[in-house]
Amino acid sequence: MEIERLDEADALVADQDQAGDQGVATPETRDQQAYRAEYRATVEAAYSWDTAALELRQTWAAHKTKWPSPEDPGPGDRHLDPEANAEVERACGRIRDIGENIITPAMRAIESEDPDRHLIGLDHRLKGTERLKEKVAAELEARPGLSAAQALASVPDAIRFTLCYTEDRYVAGVTGVLERLTACGFELAKRPRNSWDSDQYKGINTQWREPETGQRFEVQFHTWASFEAKQLSHAAYERIRDASTPAAELDELEDFQRQVCAKIPIPPGSTEITSAPRKERDA
Amino acid sequence: MPEEITYYALVDDYSSREKPGGVVRRIRRDEGQQDEAFTGELIWKPTWLLHSAERGDTMNDFYPITEDEAMQIVDRIRRESGSPS
Numbered sequence: 001m002e003i004e005r006l007d008e009a010d011a012l013v014a015d016q017d018q019a020g021d022q023g024v025a026t027p028e029t030r031d032q033q034a035y036r037a038e039y040r041a042t043v044e045a046a047y048s049w050d051t052a053a054l055e056l057r058q059t060w061a062a063h064k065t066k067w068p069s070p071e072d073p074g075p076g077d078r079h080l081d082p083e084a085n086a087e088v089e090r091a092c093g094r095i096r097d098i099g100e101n102i103i104t105p106a107m108r109a110i111e112s113e114d115p116d117r118h119l120i121g122l123d124h125r126l127k128g129t130e131r132l133k134e135k136v137a138a139e140l141e142a143r144p145g146l147s148a149a150q151a152l153a154s155v156p157d158a159i160r161f162t163l164c165y166t167e168d169r170y171v172a173g174v175t176g177v178l179e180r181l182t183a184c185g186f187e188l189a190k191r192p193r194n195s196w197d198s199d200q201y202k203g204i205n206t207q208w209r210e211p212e213t214g215q216r217f218e219v220q221f222h223t224w225a226s227f228e229a230k231q232l233s234h235a236a237y238e239r240i241r242d243a244s245t246p247a248a249e250l251d252e253l254e255d256f257q258r259q260v261c262a263k264i265p266i267p268p269g270s271t272e273i274t275s276a277p278r279k280e281r282d283a
Numbered sequence: 284m285p286e287e288i289t290y291y292a293l294v295d296d297y298s299s300r301e302k303p304g305g306v307v308r309r310i311r312r313d314e315g316q317q318d319e320a321f322t323g324e325l326i327w328k329p330t331w332l333l334h335s336a337e338r339g340d341t342m343n344d345f346y347p348i349t350e351d352e353a354m355q356i357v358d359r360i361r362r363e364s365g366s367p368s
Contacts, residue, residue: 139342142293142320142330143305144360154296156341193341205339220339237338241331247315254316 049225052263056232056256063256067249069239080137084148088133091152098215099126099159107161107219110180116169117177120162120227127158156189156207157218164222170267174204174221181219185211196270199258202226204273225264233260287311290353291333291345293320300346306356307333307345321357325366 080088104125111119127135132155139151152158165173182188189207196202204221222230236253239245245253291307298304307320307330320330336345348356 135342138330138332139295141322141328142307142332142343143295144321144323145363146295146297146304150297154342190341193339195337195339198337200334201338203339205341207341218341237334240334243329247312247317249315250317251315 049228049263049265053225053228053232056260056263059256059259060232060235063236063252067239067246067252080133080140080148084136084140085133087148088136088152089129092129092132095158095215096126098210098213099217102210102213103159103215103217106184106186110177110184111163113180114173114176116165116173118164120164122161125159125161127155127160132158153214154216156216159215159217160220161218162220162222162227164224164227165267167223167225167265167267170221170223171269171273174270174273177219177221178206181208187211189216192274194271194274196266199261200254201257202229202261202264202266204270223265223267229260229264233257288350290348290350292348292352292356293332294344294346295342303346303348303356304343305360306348306353308353309333321360323360323364325361325364 104122107119111117132152135155136148136151139154140146140148143151163173163177178188178192187209189209192204192206194204196204202222203226206219206221208217208219209215210217233256236256240250240253287310289309289311291309292300292303293305293307294300295304305320307318308327309316309318318330318333319327320332322328332340332343333345336343
């Protein structure tokens with residue numbers, strides 16, 4: 001399949017042409033008192049999270065002492081049959097090409113339009129082959145009748161990006177990027193998953209489709225605190241996924257995730273973001 | 284605490300709420316909880332897909348269903364695999 005290669009510099013120029021108000025800093029409209037109150041709330045929330053993060057790291061260290069993990073947990077008991085294995089390996093090169101030549105340049109261009117937009121963890125934008133196989137294997141197991149090709153095609157995060165904002169810029173930031181991605185021609189493959197009211201995870205995950213190739217990719221929206229929380233609880237999540245983890249430890253792992261989430265400051269208005277941008281809704 | 288089971292319909296790109304693609308159950312016991320999926324091998328096996336969705340993964344949607352509804356999905360999977368229910 002031939003892929004139209006989008007040059008990064010060209011993409012930037014094209015996107016600036018379409019940027020309109022998106023590429024311009026928003027003028028300050030709040031009065032001084034409101035601004036100070038919001039600034040104080042943001043600083044206090046950030047301070048409170050920093051203190052909590054320190055304590056949560058200690059809690060996790062204590063958990064690891066109580067439940068030492070195996071030296072090498074190994075690949076688990078899920079394996080793809082040779083045909084499915086070959087299917088995933090063949091697809092990885094194609095996914096990498098689309099990710100590196102089409103989607104990543106577009107995401108970088110979108111990031112550059114707004115100084116409040118920060119793509120983080122970009123080195124991890126491509127899911128590793130083994131993790132992809134693991135995900136396809138888990139899906140095939142829980143989804144009788146599905147082919148490996150179908151499972152692979154519906155993996156949303158073989159290519160993934162994370163955008164971070166401060167609490168006060170979060171809602172405008174998310175809304176702006178949803179609109180920009182749609183304006184760039186990407187299609188929202190599913191309704192955004194807003195987890196700001198969840199007790200296990202905080203953030204918004206969105207799933208997109210590149211129209212020419214049909215390749216899915218994921219864009220996660222975090223605040224700096226929710227991103228740090230995700231990193232902080234990642235090892236707990238890995239243990240939850242491990243089939244050899246004892247059931248009693250699972251409860252404690254979930255409890256740890258709850259403790260982490262409970263400390264994350266909630267950006268104002270974030271729980272109300274549930275819909276696609278207007279262009280997508282009206283389609 | 285007696286064993287408590289919650290069933291979930293698994294809905295993905297190739298299925299719908301009317302005809303879910305699979306079924307997952309969360310079992311809570313005194314010694315902790317475990318998630319299991321009804322697999323193509325026609326047995327329940329541990330799965331992390333529900334946890335993955337709770338952590339924001341958008342690949343599958345999970346909807347709580349009754350035990351009767353869950354058993355209907357199990358029966359359908361058995362029938363489609365050619366196994367007697």
